[in-house]
Amino acid sequence: MTERKSVIRNIAEVPWKEFPNHFGGALSKPLVDAEGLGAQHVDHRISCYEPMAYVALHTHKVQEQIYHVLSGEGLFEHDGEKTVVRAHDVIFIPPGVEHAFYNTGLDRLVFLVITSPPSDD
Template structure:
């Protein structure tokens, strides 16, 4: 974790794309506000772009809440036992304990913001 804990201003171009564990097929993210980038303790804020067929493995969080905000493209999101098409301007809220995954099932890139709090499951 970064030792600094202060206000910051960064440009999205400053953060490299990376493929986090359990993300597959070109599921890339930029960790814009994260312990390793700005020293955040309570929030993880990422922009993600998934190429067609890219996905994150189905998972659940013990204590974390998440919000997905789809900016471009469309894909399929599994929430519990339900499967939903998600597209531009959809906002998805996930409380702790709900199994979920997202996959790009569209023809172009699927781009979305993911906000998670707290940063890690306890």
């Protein structure tokens, strides 16, 4: 059995990545994931969307997600409705809910994404 250890990760060591179905400068840093740290039950990212960047409408079959907005503002679309979200807003997305996130503001939209269990994207 492989020994499990806690890890401290410096955010500057993790490269930005544009995941599938993310467009226009919708970048994320996978901070805690299966690939980088061997996490089995959670995926934790910080995302930074430039103005006009977005993730296309999509659903997750079994994953729950939390988006925690740190700065900026944008539109969160879920179940056909669009809602303005800003710093300190927290969004919970259960499995099966179609959703998208758009930076419609003037500045970068920065938010945390926590997914459990980790998705395959």
